[in-house]
Structure formats: structure tokens, C-alpha cells
Amino acid sequence: MTxxxxxxxxxxxxxxxxxxxxxxxxxxxxxxxxxxGTVAVELAARLRPDVVVMDIQMPHxxxxxxxxxxxxRPEPPAILALTTFDLDEYLFGVLRAGAAGFVLKHDPATTxxxxxxxxxxxxxxxxxxxxxxxxTRVANDHTNPVQLPDDLxxxxxxVLTLLGHAMTNTQIARRLHIEESTAKTxxxxxxxxxxxxxxxxxxxxxxRAGLVDGPPTAxx
Numbered sequence: 001m002t003x004x005x006x007x008x009x010x011x012x013x014x015x016x017x018x019x020x021x022x023x024x025x026x027x028x029x030x031x032x033x034x035x036x037g038t039v040a041v042e043l044a045a046r047l048r049p050d051v052v053v054m055d056i057q058m059p060h061x062x063x064x065x066x067x068x069x070x071x072x073r074p075e076p077p078a079i080l081a082l083t084t085f086d087l088d089e090y091l092f093g094v095l096r097a098g099a100a101g102f103v104l105k106h107d108p109a110t111t112x113x114x115x116x117x118x119x120x121x122x123x124x125x126x127x128x129x130x131x132x133x134x135x136t137r138v139a140n141d142h143t144n145p146v147q148l149p150d151d152l153x154x155x156x157x158x159v160l161t162l163l164g165h166a167m168t169n170t171q172i173a174r175r176l177h178i179e180e181s182t183a184k185t186x187x188x189x190x191x192x193x194x195x196x197x198x199x200x201x202x203x204x205x206x207x208r209a210g211l212v213d214g215p216p217t218a219x220x
Contacts, residue, residue, distance in 0.1 A: 003029065005028060008039075021109045051078050051116050067094055067097040081101065082112075083104065083105065084105045095198075100198040100200055101124055170183075
């Protein structure tokens with residue numbers, strides 16, 4: 001199955017470079033390009049790509065606002081945010097808006113490709129560079145404590161904890177000794193109960209709720 005991709009970046013050279021990298025991959029296909037956030041929102045609705053690679057800083061409508069608008073529509077694509085700046089305010093802004101992942105423009109080409117494939121599979125993806133600092137800041141943020149839903153089952157709390165450790169469905173299934181399809185169902189139930197649109201949002205909530213302390217552990 002080929003993953004269809006919309007590229008949104010105000011720099012022509014950046015879009016061209018990404019298209020060249022993507023076009024040589026047999027499982028990926030660029031179906032459209034946008035030079036600003038307003039056009040990105042319009043093309044996402046018309047082309048219905050699987051993934052939008054969204055630059056955060058663009059004219060007219062910035063990437064955070066465009067992400068929020070796209071994610072507010074039924075059956076939105078997965079959004080992989082892209083920026084030059086490794087700054088917390090951008091990370092938090094775009095992830096809270098609903099992006100499923102985040103990569104930096106100076107990351108290796110393989111990181112971008114891995115990120116596209118990960119979010120297309122319904123998984124979260126954050127550039128290795130900011131990940132440790134992002135999680136540390138979230139874990140130490142006590143200004144907005146999180147109260148988890150009372151109807152989370154013990155198994156769902158286990159799954160949420162493992163999401164906080166950025167585990168994939170395959171890794172969760174192995175850790176809990178369950179089928180991958182069962183892990184996927186648990187993840188979806190957790191997202192629904194949390195009111196989270198993406199795994200990354202769930203992972204941030206798990207960290208803020210204090211579930212992610214030390215190595216991952218879970219009931220078996």
C-alpha cells in the first residue's frame with residue numbers, strides 16, 4: 001500500500017528536496033504541495049492524503065493553526081510537523097494541535113522517511129534530538145496536573161504507561177503478551193477515554209500524570 005503525502009512548506013527548495021527523497025521510495029508518493037498553511041488546509045480537504053508533512057512557520061496561516069484546522073475535520077490525515085527550530089514552544093504547540101509527530105529540517109533524510117511511515121501506521125514519532133528534553137520538561141511540569149479518567153481499566157493504564165515510553169503497538173503487544181490487534185484496540189480505547197487525537201498526545205499525558213518513572217513495567 002502506497003502512502004500518499006502532502007508537503008506543506010513555504011520554501012520551494014525544501015519541498016523539492018523532500019519530494020526527491022520521497023519519490024525514490026516505492027511505498028511513498030507525494031500527491032500535492034502547499035506553500036502556506038491556508039493552501040495546506042484546502043489541499044488536505046481536497047486531496048485527502050494519508051500524511052501531511054507540515055512546516056510550522058509559514059505565511060498567512062502558520063503550521064500550528066493549519067494543523068488544528070485539519071485535525072478538526074472528520075477523518076483527518078496524520079500530520080508530521082517539520083521545523084528548523086528545536087524549541088519547546090513549537091514542539092508543544094504543534095503536538096497539542098494534533099500532530100502525530102515532529103522532525104527537524106536538519107535531521108537525516110532517513111528520519112523524515114521513518115517519521116512519515118510511523119505516523120501513517122498510526123504511531124507517534126518525535127525527532128530523536130528533542131525527545132529527551134521534551135519528555136523531561138513534560139514530566140517536570142507540575143503547573144497543570146493531569147487527572148486520568150476513572151474508567152481506565154488496569155490494562156489500559158498499562159497501555160498508557162507504555163505509550164508514555166513511546167512504544168509501538170508491536171512493542172506493547174510483546175510487553176503485555178497479547179496479540180498486536182488487541183494492543184491496537186487497547187490503544188484506541190485509551191485515546192478515546194483521554195480525548196486525545198494522537199499517540200503523542202497520550203504519551204504527553206502519561207508523563208504529566210506521573211506514569212512514566214524509570215523503565216517501562218506492566219502487568220502480565
